Amino acid sequence: MTAEIGLAALWLAAALAVLQMVSGAFALKAAPGEVNALAMHARPAAVVQAFLAVLAFAMLLYAFATTDLSLKLVASNSHSMKPLIYKLTGTWGNHEGSMLLWVGVLALSGGLLAGFEKRLPERTMGATLAVQGFVALGFYAFLLLASNPFERLPVPAPEGSGLNPLLQDIGLAIHPPTLYAGYVGLSVAFSLAMGALLTREVNPAFARVLRPWVLGAWVLLTLGITAGSYWAYYELGWGGWWFWDPVENASLMPWLAATALMHSVSVLAARDALRTWTIMLGVLAFSMSMLGTFLVRSGVLTSVHAFAVDPERGAFILGLLGLYIGGAFTIFALRAGAVAEGKRFAAVSREGALVFNNVMLSAILAIVLLGTLYPLLTEAFDVRVSVGPPYFNPASAIFAIPMLLVMAVGPLLRWRSDKPARLQFELALIAALVIGVIALVSFFGQFPLLPLLGLGLAAALAVAALLPLRGRSLKRVPVATWGMVIAHFGIAVALFGMACEGAFSKERLAAVVPGGTEQIGDFAVTLEGVTPVAGPNWTAIEARLAVRQNGGAPVILTPQARNFWSPPQSTSESALLTKWNGQLYAVIGQQAEDGRWQIRVWWKPFVTFIWYGGILVALGGLLSIAGRVSVDVRRRKATAQGDQRRADLDALGAAAPVPAE
C-alpha cells in the first residue's frame, strides 16, 4: 500500500509541476508593476509539490527499511540480512532511488524558494518558478515513465540480491545525497538565472536572492567532493585520493562552475557588474550537474564506480539535457545581448582579479571536460583511450598556478580601480614566500615540479588569505569576510596536503612471512599473522600488523581482503594509522606460493590536510551564508520597524520623521 501512496504522490506532484509551469509563465504576461491573476497558483503549486515529493521518498525509505520484497527495486538492491543503516542508504544506492532523491530535493528547494523568497519582482519570480516547474516536470517524467521506483513484482522475491559491496559503506550514507543537494541547489540558481534573463532583471537585488542558493549548493558540493575523495582513498585501497575518474570529474565540474558563479554573483551584488557572465555561469553550473548525471547514469564512459547503467535511460537524460541546456543556451544567445551592460571597472581592481580567476576556473573546467569526454570522442572512431593524471595534472596546473597567485592578491585589492604600488609590502611578502619555500624544499632533495610549486603556493596563500584581516579590529570584521578568509585559507591547507602527498609519500610493497618486519620511514611494520574473519554478509582474510614508530609501543592495524556474497565481489579494506603529520596506509594482497603475504604500506605525510582543507573551505562558505542571511534579516527587521514607527506616528497625527540611512 505504501508503494502505491508513493506512486500516487509522484503523479500528483508531476501534475502540480505542470500547474506551476503554466501559472508561472502567465506572470510574464503581466504589465510591469502589476500581477497577472493566473500567476497566483505558481507558489502554492510549488509548496504542495514539495510535500508530495518528500512523501514519495519517505514511502520508498519505508519500503527499504522493512525490506518489502514485493517491490522490484528492493528485491534487486537490498537483502534482509543487511544492517539497517545500509538498508536505508540502499534507498538511494541505486538508479531509481537516487533519481527519486534528486526529484525530492528539487521539489523541496522549489517549495522553499516559492514559500520564503519575497524580494524578487513578481514577474521574475513567476518566470523562475515556471522554469523550475519545467525542469522538475522532466525529471518526474523520467521517474514515472523510465525508472519507476515503486514497481511491484508479480510474485514477491524470497530474498533480495544485495547491494554493491563497494558501496556498502557509511560514506555512501552521506556522499551522494550531499552531492545531489548541491546539484539541485544549482538548479534553483539556473531557474533564477533564466527567470532574470527572461525579464531582463539582472541586477544586484537579483544577485542577492541568487547568492544563498549558489553558496549553499557550493558548500554541499565542496563537502560532497571532499567526502567522495576520502571514500575513494580508503575504500578502493589504491592509496590515491583523486583518480580523475569520470564520476569524480562529474562532481568536480559543477564545483568549478559553481565556484566561478559564486564569485561572479558577489561582484554583481556588490558592484552591479558581470551581468551576462553571471547568467552564463548560472546556466553552465547546472549544465555541468546534468552532464555529470548523464555521464554517470548512461554508462557512455567506463568508470571504477560501478553503477547499473542503461543506454535507454541515458537517451532520456540526454533528451532532457538537450531540452534544458540547449533551450537555455538558445535563450541566452537571443536574450543576453539585450541585458544592459553592467558597471565598468579597471583591469587592476577587485573585479579584475575576480574576472581573471573566473576565466582561469572556466579554463580548468574546459580542461577537465575535454579530458573526461575525450574517450567518448575517440571511441566514436573505435579507438579506446584512457585519459589520466599525465594529462589532467599538468594541463589544469597551467591555469591553477596563476589562479592561486591572483587569489592571494585579489582580496587585498580595492573595488573598481587600484594601484599595485599601494600593495608593495603584500606583493613582496607573497613573492618571497613562494620563492623562499621552493628554494628551501629544493635544498633538501629532488622533488617533482608540481608538488614543489604547490608547497610554495600553499605557504604564500595561507599567509595571504589572512592579510585582509591585517590592521582591522577582528570583532568588527563582517562574518562574510571571515567566511572568505577561512575558505581561502582552507584552499591553502588542502593544497599543502596535496603537495606533501605528491612530494614526500613513501611506498613499500613487500612479501612478508608471518612474523617478518618491514621498515617504512619511521615505522616498523610487523606481520603478526593472517586470520579469516566473517561479517554479516562477507568473509575476509585479515592481516594483523603491529606498527611501531621509532621503536615505540605497537599499534595494531587490521587491513582486510573481503569477499562478499550476493553479489559475489571482493574488496580491499585498507587500514589507516592517523598521526597529526600524516597517515600510514596498509593494504593486504595475495598470498604467494611460499606462504608469504603481499603487504602494501604507504606513509603519506600531511595527506589528511587535503580533507581538513576541504572542510575549512565548506566552513568558510557556511559562515558566508550566515553572514549574508543575518544582514538580510536585520535589514528586513529594520525596515519593518521603520514602517511600524511611521504607521504609529501617522496614527498619532504627527509628522513622520525622515528615516536616517
Place this chain on the structure above:
Amino acid sequence: MGKRLWLWAPLALFAFFAGLAGYMLTQDKDEFVESEMIGQPLPDFALPAAFDGLPGASKADFAGSPKLLNIWASWCLPCIAEAPQLEALKAQGVEIIGIAIRDRPADVANFLGRYGNPYSRIGSDRISEVQLAIGSSGVPETFVIDAKGVIRYQHIGDIRESDVPKLLAELEKAQ
C-alpha cells in the same frame, strides 16, 4: 556583431556534445574489458584436485585439442544457472576443465552432485592465484584454450543458452 556571435558559442559547443553523446548511445557498447591475455599462452600452473572424484588441473592438461577452461565456485549462484549449458557443451563433445575458486572439497562434491558434473578435471584455486594470472576477475568465466595452450577467447559471466553456439564456433576456430 562579434559580440552577438560569441553569445551563440556555448550553444554550438553544447550541440556538438549532444550530437556526439547521442551517436555514442546508439553504438553497441563493448561492456567487457577484454583480457590482455587473449592471444597469450596460459601461465604455468598446477592445481591440486578440488575434491576426491576428479584429478587436479595443470597447464599440461590443455595439450592435444581445444578445450574450455571454466572458472567457477560452488558458492556462486550464476554458476548454477550455467550448469545446464556446460552439460550441453559436454554433450557436443567439448572437454571442459574447471578451476574452483576459494572452495572446499565437500562443497564442490555437493554442487556437482546436485547440478551435474561436466568437467574432466577440476583444480582447486584457494586464493584466486591462477584466476588472476589469466586475467579473470570474477566467477563464472570461461576461456577457450587451443591445443598449444594459448588463450583464444574469454566469456565473462554465466553462459546462457544463446552463448553456446558462439563458444562452439570459437572452439572450431581454435582448431
